[in-house]
Amino acid sequence: MLKRSFESSGRTTEIHPPVSSPASTKDRILGAAEQLFAQRGFDGASLRQLTTAAGVNLAAVNYHFGSKEKLVEEVFRRRLDALNARRMEALARLGDEHPPTLEEVLDAYIRPALELSHDNHGSLFMRVLARAFAEHDDTLRQFLSENYGHVLRQFTAEFARLLPQLSKQELYWRIDLVTGALTHAMSGFGIIQRKSDVSEQSHREQTVQHLIRFAAAGLSHP
Amino acid sequence: MLKRSFESSGRTTEIHPPVSSPASTKDRILGAAEQLFAQRGFDGASLRQLTTAAGVNLAAVNYHFGSKEKLVEEVFRRRLDALNARRMEALARLGDEHPPTLEEVLDAYIRPALELSHDNHGSLFMRVLARAFAEHDDTLRQFLSENYGHVLRQFTAEFARLLPQLSKQELYWRIDLVTGALTHAMSGFGIIQRKSDVSEQSHREQTVQHLIRFAAAGLSHP
DNA sequence: GTCTATAAAGTGATAGAC
DNA sequence: GTCTATCACTTTATAGAC
Numbered sequence A, B: 001m002l003k004r005s006f007e008s009s010g011r012t013t014e015i016h017p018p019v020s021s022p023a024s025t026k027d028r029i030l031g032a033a034e035q036l037f038a039q040r041g042f043d044g045a046s047l048r049q050l051t052t053a054a055g056v057n058l059a060a061v062n063y064h065f066g067s068k069e070k071l072v073e074e075v076f077r078r079r080l081d082a083l084n085a086r087r088m089e090a091l092a093r094l095g096d097e098h099p100p101t102l103e104e105v106l107d108a109y110i111r112p113a114l115e116l117s118h119d120n121h122g123s124l125f126m127r128v129l130a131r132a133f134a135e136h137d138d139t140l141r142q143f144l145s146e147n148y149g150h151v152l153r154q155f156t157a158e159f160a161r162l163l164p165q166l167s168k169q170e171l172y173w174r175i176d177l178v179t180g181a182l183t184h185a186m187s188g189f190g191i192i193q194r195k196s197d198v199s200e201q202s203h204r205e206q207t208v209q210h211l212i213r214f215a216a217a218g219l220s221h222p
Numbered sequence C: 001g002t003c004t005a006t007a008a009a010g011t012g013a014t015a016g017a018c
Numbered sequence D: 001g002t003c004t005a006t007c008a009c010t011t012t013a014t015a016g017a018c
Helices: A025-044 A047-054 A060-065 A068-094 A102-118 A122-135 A138-162 A168-187 A200-220 B025-044 B047-054 B060-065 B068-094 B102-118 B122-135 B138-162 B168-187 B200-220
Strands: none
Touching: A025 A047, A025 A060, A025 A068, A025 A122, A025 B025, A047 A060, A060 A068, A068 A102, A068 A122, A068 A138, A102 A122, A102 A138, A102 A168, A102 A200, A122 A138, A122 A168, A122 B122, A138 A168, A168 A200, A168 B168, A168 B200, A200 B168, A200 B200, B025 B047, B025 B060, B025 B068, B025 B122, B047 B060, B060 B068, B068 B102, B068 B122, B068 B138, B102 B122, B102 B138, B102 B168, B102 B200, B122 B138, B122 B168, B138 B168, B168 B200
16 A cells, blocks of 8 residues: 655645644544554555544545545654654754763654653554554655655764764664664553553653663664 | 454365475465565455465465465464474573573574575565564464464573563563564565675574674663 | 545455356 | 356545535
């Protein structure tokens, strides 16, 4: 699935909907799509299931998004625009005082994703993202690379600076392995039980530290 | 997809087909299914595409396997029976002389999978396996757990013995992260370019060492 | 912007001839 | 064991009324 596409994608000028208004039809569709794509996959979730879950008419998907394929892209765009902007901000903020450490750079990459996982059902989105990785779909990969490739390149450059002893090939290998580990872990994150005597915030903080230490060990081992 | 099932699954007594006979209809279907499931997913690949690719009649799938769902299970069984048997043998062989090291245990787990990736189109199967992970499908997870869970438990016990300083929870976390990294890496393994001046065997040996060192660092960091 | 109705094609599965 | 033909349904997408 997902063949080509790319046009204005029907987005209106209003990106953030008014705070306390009832969700618009578009947003209801996007929410239901995220949930059903996470649970059943892009092919497994039909427009009928999706519009029923959203409480909107079947034809609304084509009216608002043009096609199922464009809807898929919009599901990614809605989360990744904000997520990657926050990663870039966090990275930029690091350089202000002193050259950042490996752990700080990893924090800038990982923490925004984990915060998303706890906000508004974002852990569902991490499962959608994990599916996209497993898909190996060229068109989807190209979409992600064109729109968000600069983020990965920026972080890779930081890692290269911090790990000068590694060859380019070696570094790419390790980043790929770390990416796999993080995607896998975060897509299962909603499932992991949090003990009731631990606050949500401290649970997340523990998880961030876990992932950072694991990633740092995997990147920098001799 | 994949709702329940489990019966004799139609397997005949002959597990390994005669060496140099032309592939049977069943094997042709399994081969085409593996390829198309890897490329398009379990829902994305239709029985019509699949039987056309295999050069067999549409009705042959239901005749030989009973349903699409049972065919999916057989695709897993065909590879995992052999793969996990080799892992268990490798692990058993380690204990013969001396208590094994962490790297040796990881070798017993990783090497059979990488050998599969180079044999008969096995890298396609690793992509199918990566999809199964991303699916989060309860029935599929249960099938894998019931049939191959003992392998993971055995290796986990070895890791626990070798890393006594880690709590159970901590150990499970790290094993989960390592699993994500390995699955991700191996499912992309067929894609990675091998330089023409390196023999296939030494390339694989390099890769095994890469993965082992990464996994060891991720499991045992302080 | 939302609805119904429907087109056109694809889906898994099966009956029954050979 | 393999084939054709077909059933009963679902799929995405769209035309046209409101």
